[in-house]
Amino acid sequence: MLKIAPSILSADFAYLADEIKKIEEAGADWVHIDVMDGLFVPNLTFGAPVVKKIRKVTPLFFDCHLMVEGPEKYIADFKAAGADQIVVHAEATKHLHRCVQQIKGEGMKAGVALNPATPLSAVEEILPYVDMVLLMTVNPGFGGQSFIESMAPKIKRLRQMIKDAELNVDIQVDGGINDKTAKLVREAGANVLVAGSYVYGAQDVKAAIASLRA
Ligand code: DX5
Ligand code: ZN
Numbered sequence: 001m002l003k004i005a006p007s008i009l010s011a012d013f014a015y016l017a018d019e020i021k022k023i024e025e026a027g028a029d030w031v032h033i034d035v036m037d038g039l040f041v042p043n044l045t046f047g048a049p050v051v052k053k054i055r056k057v058t059p060l061f062f063d064c065h066l067m068v069e070g071p072e073k074y075i076a077d078f079k080a081a082g083a084d085q086i087v088v089h090a091e092a093t094k095h096l097h098r099c100v101q102q103i104k105g106e107g108m109k110a111g112v113a114l115n116p117a118t119p120l121s122a123v124e125e126i127l128p129y130v131d132m133v134l135l136m137t138v139n140p141g142f143g144g145q146s147f148i149e150s151m152a153p154k155i156k157r158l159r160q161m162i163k164d165a166e167l168n169v170d171i172q173v174d175g176g177i178n179d180k181t182a183k184l185v186r187e188a189g190a191n192v193l194v195a196g197s198y199v200y201g202a203q204d205v206k207a208a209i210a211s212l213r214a
Helices: 011-024 048-054 071-081 094-103 151-164 178-190 205-213
Strands: 003-006 030-036 061-067 087-090 109-114 132-136 170-174 192-195
Touching: 003 205, 011 094, 011 205, 030 178, 048 061, 048 071, 061 071, 071 087, 071 094, 071 205, 087 094, 094 109, 132 151, 151 170, 178 192, 178 205, 192 205
Parallel strands: 003 030, 003 192, 030 061, 061 087, 087 109, 109 132, 132 170, 170 192
Antiparallel strands: none
């Protein structure tokens, strides 16, 4: 099932509650929450205390994308703050399996993210334990970058890998998604689409979200 997950990274942080209501009313399925630590990626955003505050604003599913070194340190905090899913980068933890177990143990959904240059073999062994794989379609750290075209065949290969293993795993894409690239990634086999600047930069947010499904 197709899900649209606008990223609040491109929202106006001075009006965060209104910005979240806006996407909820416009038909978003999930809220994509980009957590950056200035170490794993060259940028800083926010952490669990902000998630806890915005939890009061919407019933939407909170999809927390942790772009942080050693994400295992923060899992309990994000659970307490109201996260529904935690996505960790395979490149950011020495013990990915333990980390995924920790997330599942807290009763949340678990995802694993891969940077553009990380091969799919990095998720081969963890695939049976996760709900979702996030394929980065830009280098993480900033909104508003261009989609890396060579990620389309990578999505296709991952969809085949999941099919061959007879698993039910979502494929999420993140970075440079707009109405045109959305079509490309959907056809390649992605079913959860993150979009930041495209959604929040639109005059008509409802039409922008609908255009990602069309
Ligand atoms: C990038 C973040 C993305 C980002 C996407 O590091 O993980 O979620 O907000 O932004 P756009 O859609 O503008 O490329
Ligand atoms: Zn993200």
